[in-house]
Amino acid sequence: MSELVRSVKAHVKAITASDKNKTHHHTAVESAKACIESAKSKLQALTRSLQHDSTTLHTTLASLTPSIKALTIDDENVVNPWVVRDQCGEGEEEVVRFLEVECVDREIEVQRREEYESLKNWYQTKTQSLQSTFSDVLSTSFGGWSADNHRRFEKILDEYAAESHGRWGLIVERVALELGIGSAEVAAHHDWTLRHTTYKSIHQTLTRAFLSKLSECISTTLSTFREAAVMHARHTQRVSDMSQQVVRMEADHAKLKAWREAKVQALVMEERRRMREVEEKVRRETEMHERALRRRTAEKKQIAQYHSTKEAQLQHQHDIAQQLQEAHELELAERDKHAQSRLMYRHEQHVAKLESRKQQAEEAQRQKEEVEKRLEKLRESVAVHVDSDWERILKDTEATTNSKNAVIEPAAPPPDSKVVYNGPLTRPLVYLKRVSATTFALSIFATPLLSLVEIAHPVAVAVTFTAALLTSGLSTALVQYCVNPYVTRIHIPPSTTSTPAKNVTLETITFLGNSHYTTLPPAALVPSTGRHFATWRVKPTADESQIVDMEGRLRFKRRFFYVHPYLDQGMSKEMEEIVAEVNAQGRAEGVEVAAVQGKQDEAKLAKDWDARIKGLRKETEK
16 A cells, blocks of 8 residues: 555656646546546455455444343443544444554553553452451341341331431341341341442442542553544555545646536527527517407497496495485385374373372272271280299290200310320311301301492392302312311220220311310220221211210211321321221221331321311412
8 A cells, every 4th residue: 555655645746747748638637537547446346345344343342232231330340441433534333342443553552451450359359358358248148137127127227217217226126026026136237238238339340440540541542543543544645645636637627618618608508598588578569459459449339338336336225225215204204194193192101000009009008997996896805814933934945945955065175084095187277267258257257248339230140149159168168177086185984094994985077167066985996997088987886975066966966076097196006096996996997007017008098188188278368
């Protein structure tokens, strides 16, 4: 290739010298042509060889693509990563291993490989030292536990913050409850986890340092290889450009000759075409002039005919208007006569109606006087002459007395009863209930004021009135449905503070935000699963005589109650006994009550309930 380049350069210099001296130009050109033809044949053979190598390389890469996609991060990828190699600055890139990248300059390649080997040996030495230090941790997988138990243990560690009070005791209790593993084994596994975490942290730090240095080494190596490849490509390109310049010079001479011949032929054809266009333009102008004359003559005839027709139409319209005017005057005269006759008739009818009404009024007055006379005689005949007994008049009737005697005493707890549960949302829900009832009352009293607005369509007023009442009523009913079961406090009698309570009093909220009490035994309650915003319900088999409601009527007894499954400050011993009793009754009735999963579901339901209450509060405020 270098000999071919030198030969082309010599022929180019000869051609340049012949141009300057104006001698032996033809001989130098012929010699350069022969040299260029020889260079073309050699370049074509080299191109076919490169195309064959490129096809083979693409086939190899296509077969390796599934393997490349399936690779994972391992030591091989760390010490010998995949890199993108530029094909000598031609814009084509390929993905290869770093050690497979070659340089056109062998000396540079050896120098960069020695630096890479030194960096790799440092990383391997450090890694082996780290593995020997933590060999006791790496010898056992997951510290002797199963993979599932180890992941659950790590999840439990993450759930409790490091600064939490009593964190280790909570973790041990949680692991014992969920995995059934003792505290000693948990402590040993926790130590293994800490050492394993330390090993991973040190290993990651070492790997990041090695990758940083390796990235710098690879970047420097690839840039050095690329610069060497670019220099080599530039040298090759200069030789190719010289040979192509000679070919372009010959092609330019041939093109110039062909262009001159084509230009002369084009000028001749252009002159002939211009003459034909002039002749065609003269013919078209003559035809257009003749057509314009014919069109103007026809338009004059049409205008004259239009004027004559228009005058006839105007005369006909004038005659018709005169006839209509005469007919209208006759019709007005007839209407005046008819109106006078109707006025006289209506006056006569009005006078007759007034006389008839006067006679009817006199007859009604006469009949009324006769009726009063007969009623007076009847009163005198049936009057009872006895003294008035005001005590008997003001006393309750027998039905009222029986109703009062049948009312049950209110179920409000005694003053010395003990409160074992306080609902954390009591105050916001009381305010929400009162605001909801107040807005509903205001809607009922303010909506009729819409009838005073001047609206052309009464139907629109009715629709607006109905929509306002329905919207306010539905929101109030929804708040009542959600807040009705919420238990604000739970009372137990003072005599049962040390033993399981036989009866408990559940305090809920009324429609206006007041307290409502329901006294019943805990055995009458079971967990609720069929109603939203309720965790307890009265079981169907409960003795109705043991349930005492504050209202004293069976139709007001409440069947559903909402109690928070857990509180931030914890539950009292008495409350835990009541919850255990309710869960036991639920199991007896066939309601599933899980130990841990149930608490999580109840917590989720409580959060959902709280979120919905907040949404209802925002909607009410709007």
